[in-house]
Amino acid sequence: MPIDATAPYDDQNVFAKILRREIPAATVYEDDYALAFNDITPQAPAHILVIPKGPYVSWDDFSARGSDAEIAGFVRAVGTVARAAGLVAPGYRLLANIGAHGGQEVAHLHVHILAGRPLGPMVAR
Ligand code: AMP
Numbered sequence: 292m293p294i295d296a297t298a299p300y301d302d303q304n305v306f307a308k309i310l311r312r313e314i315p316a317a318t319v320y321e322d323d324y325a326l327a328f329n330d331i332t333p334q335a336p337a338h339i340l341v342i343p344k345g346p347y348v349s350w351d352d353f354s355a356r357g358s359d360a361e362i363a364g365f366v367r368a369v370g371t372v373a374r375a376a377g378l379v380a381p382g383y384r385l386l387a388n389i390g391a392h393g394g395q396e397v398a399h400l401h402v403h404i405l406a407g408r409p410l411g412p413m414v415a416r
Contacts, residue, residue, distance in 0.1 A: 294398040296390030300346040306399035310344060320372045324364025327372045327404075336407025337376060337383070341369045347400045350387045369402050378406045 301307075309316045309328065316328035319339060330338040343365045347353040353362065373383055383406035388395040 292396065293391040293393070294348075294395050296349040296351055296393075296395060296398075298348065298398070300348050300352070301398055302346065304398045306340075306342050306397055306401060307346070310342070310399075320368065320375065322364070322368055322371075324361055325368030325372075327368065330403070335405040335410060337378065337404065338406075339372055339376065339404040340401045341365070341372055341404065342399055342401045348398050349389045349395060349400055351389055353400045369404070373404055373406075376404070376406070378404065381406065384410050 305314065308314045310326060316326075318326065318328045320327040320341075323344070325341055325343055327339055327341040330340050343353060343357070343361060345353075345357065345361055347357060353365070357365070369385065373379060383404055386403040386405060387393075387400070388403075
């Protein structure tokens with residue numbers, strides 16, 4: 292069920308629980324600004340989610356309310372994760388779903404890193 296990207300942050304979302312270590316995740320990277328873990332339902336041979344540590348609903352919320360340090364730290368973390376996974380040479384796709392039409396299901400900003408095969412058209416036609 293897609294979320295309402297204009298709703299206030301709800302700290303009971305599944306990624307907030309992962310950040311609090313209330314539920315496990317297959318973590319691949321962590322720093323002061325970001326946590327990265329494997330998607331539980333991978334849609335490509337490599338499917339990593341990168342989330343900011345702060346309470347942001349979506350890319351929209353983060354870009355409006357995130358501090359310069361948080362935004363810089365998060366963007367650098369996404370690049371670091373992709374480089375560490377060896378994805379730059381073969382290539383990869385970044386995806387952030389926002390709200391209903393974006394198909395966002397978890398109300399904590401996450402960037403999908405998808406890779407490991409040619410990923411085909413950017414969106415379903
Ligand atoms: P989105 O549709 O952009 O909100 O994507 C949510 C993603 O979170 C989906 O790809 C799910 O497979 C993934 N997901 C949901 N719960 C978990 C979890 N506990 N651990 C890892 N990935 C999850």
